[in-house]
Amino acid sequence: MDVLSLIGLILAFVAILGGNLLEGGHVSSLVNGPAALIVLGGTLAAALLQAPMSAFKRAVQILRWILFPPRIDLPGGIDRIIGWSMTARKEGLLGLESVADSEPDPYARKGLQLLVDGAEPASIRSILEVDFITQENRDIQAAKVYESMGGYAPTIGIIGAVMGLIHVMGNLADPSQLGGGIAVAFVATIYGVASANLFLLPVANKLKAIALRQSRYREMLLEGLLSIAEGENPRSIELKLQGFME
Structure with missing residues (x-):
């Protein structure tokens, strides 16, 4: 967590x-129920209108990353790559076949399988780059759904405030109706500003940071796999990959 x-x-x-x-x-x-309906409903409606279905579905899927982010172990990844390179030096690239079959990470498994199949380094790079860039863009677009909601919420809150004031102005002759309208006006503004600045925008930025960290991890795997394909020494591979450490 x-x-x-x-x-x-x-x-x-x-x-x-x-x-x-x-x-x-x-x-x-x-x-305040009316204020919540105006701000939350209006913000969600604006996001649904802006975002494609794929981005919205992905946004819902990765929201859990806020409390339960995917495990990204850069030092552990380097150790795994060094282990693969030592296996390749001792047994050849075909020795990585059993490693590929048992690899739980789909991205690493695809890279190892390309090594076993004897793909050229340029081919490995083009295939795996498409994978991690596509995944990064997909997750960034999902994070932008929350960013857009954070932009809309304060404005929707102002709309709620204006609607409340319209209600107040229309009932100046009846003091008993003034309290509810004023409450909607001010509470709607609070809902809009607070939800944007205390939840939606921070969530968007956190999701972007996680997506970029995942991409850095995949890029490190890619460089390691290319180094193995080119027959580099395990020690030189380790020194190269340490540049990806935070």
Whole structure:
């Protein structure tokens, strides 16, 4: 679990609710059904209108990365590549066939299979580059769904505020109707700004960072596999790949 994300989510709620309580407010004053419907429904509608179905589905799939990110072990990846290179030096590239069959990572397995099949380094690079660039673009586009929602939410909140004020202006003669309209106006603004800046935009940036880190890991695997194909010494491969370390 990503502890920093969990702490961030908890701290966001504590900051908003705690500040409200310290100012003498009540939690119930921040709960407003019409405001939530306007902001959340409007923001979701705008995102659905903008994003293609594939990007939206992927955005839903990778949201869990916020708390449960994929494991990306750069030092472990280097150790695996060095092990593959030593096997290739001792047994030849065909010695990697059993390694490829048992490799759980589809990307690494494809690269190892290309080595076993005797593909040229240029061919290996072109095939694997397409894979990791396509996956990176797919995940970045999914993260941008949340980024776009973070851009729309404050504006939708303002729309909710204006609608609440319209309700207020239309009922100036009836003081009993003023409270509800004013509440929708201010709470809608809070919902829009808070959801954008405390959740949607941070989520988008975190997902982008994870996607880029995955791409760096795949690029490291690619360089390692190419070095093996070119018959480089395991020690020189290790020194080269250490440049990918953070």
